[in-house]
Amino acid sequence: MIPYGRQTISESDIQAVVDVLHSDWLTQGPAVPRFEKAVADYCGADYAVAVGSATSALHLACLALDVGEGDIVWTSPNTFVASANCARYCGAKIDFVDIDPFTYNISTEALKAKLTEAASTGKLPKVLISVHFAGQPCDMAVLHELSIKYGFRIIEDASHAIGATYLSELIGSGRYSDITVFSFHPVKIITTGEGGMALTNKPELAERMSRLRSHGITRDARQMDTEIEGAWYYQQIDLGYNYRMTDIQAALGFSQLQRLNRFLHSRRSLASRYNFLLCGLELILPHQFHDRDSSWHLYVIGWNEERSGISRAEAFHRLRENGIGVNVHYIPVHLQPYYRQFGFKPGQFPNSEAYYSRAISLPIFPGLTEERQDWIVGKLSEMLAR
Ligand SMILES: *Cc1c(COP(=O)(O)O)cnc(C)c1O
DSSP states (O other), X not given: OBOSOOOOOOHHHHHHHHHHHTSSOSSSSTHHHHHHHHHHHHHTOSEEEEESOHHHHHHHHHHHTTOXXXXXXXXXXXXXXXXXXXXXXXXXXXXXXXXXXXXXXBOHHHHHHHHHHHHHHTOOXXXXXXXXXXXXXXXXXXXXXXHHHHTOEEEEEOTTOTTOEETTEXXXXXXXXXXXXXXXXXTSSSOOSSOEEEEESOHHHHHHHHHHHBTTEEOOGGGOSSOOOSTTOOEEOSOXXXXXXXXXXXXXXXXXXXXXXXXXXXXXXXXXXXXHHHTTSSEEOOOOOTTEEOOOSOEEEEEOHHHHSSOHHHHHHHHHHTTBOOBOOOOOGGGSHHHHTTTOOTXXXXXXXXXXXXXXXXXXXXXXXXXXXXXXXXXXXXXXOO
């Protein structure tokens, strides 16, 4: 089965991990800050906090922004459940903003309308978690402007989007948001096995997140309420977690980062090949804006049931039967049983539901050869030829 996404591991990645295993440190040692600095420098951010997953980075980001009970957090329904769950971990209420039918990102029109209404009913969000779906950045300048007008904070869930640019600037620079989160899960752009990172330009947020990543403990005298009692001394200031990244993961991540631009280049050329090869077929192809450059974590086609006479489920099944590991991203989060218990219903976010009913993610990852891509396109053409 050709998967929809997978890691690309080189001999130098393997050597980097082996080197850590021979060293004095296995968990958070020198490789973690080296990886953090390399990602922060790459993106143009001041601070980076590496953790065990993007899910824990999202949780720490919410905590650092003081999200708690009684607060409201908004995100996109077209995302992985983790973008909403992080707010629930903090006891906040979650609500969704419907997507734009072309980019599948949060619709700025829907957002404006929802903010106007929320301002009149006193239900404005404390935080908006914007998701750069498939690697195409959201309209960050607009979101940023609205955040100032309505007084909310922004977390970018950039799990798909390391290396993506918006107005010629890399995602993660933090120009338009408080915190940006990356995922290093194996299907994402670069991997550490499991792993994530939170980037920010605000020292107080970075300090808070790094403390919370390790039990809420500090060894920094400036953060303590008494004198240091000796070299052993530390204080627990907050209720934190063990969300640390290991040196094994960080060494792999650092090594992968050296090839990030190559990975992005492969993904972008596979995406333009798909665009070119599929454009004559009865499919909805991904729409890209010219002021931003996607990192192409996903290549999603919209299946046209009416034109093809084949249901999306049947098309999905036939592709899988042919060894093409297609997937669907995403089942709208508000339709998950866990979220329905808060009163969310089908029909509430119609664009994300309509999108979901058509979506099929085709394989895209640096190790996908053009021959195999041609073969995938051939199977699609056969199914659509009538
Ligand atoms: C993968 C993903 C996450 C979670 O990442 P983990 O590193 O697996 O915790 C969160 N949000 C989005 C949009 C994702 O795609």
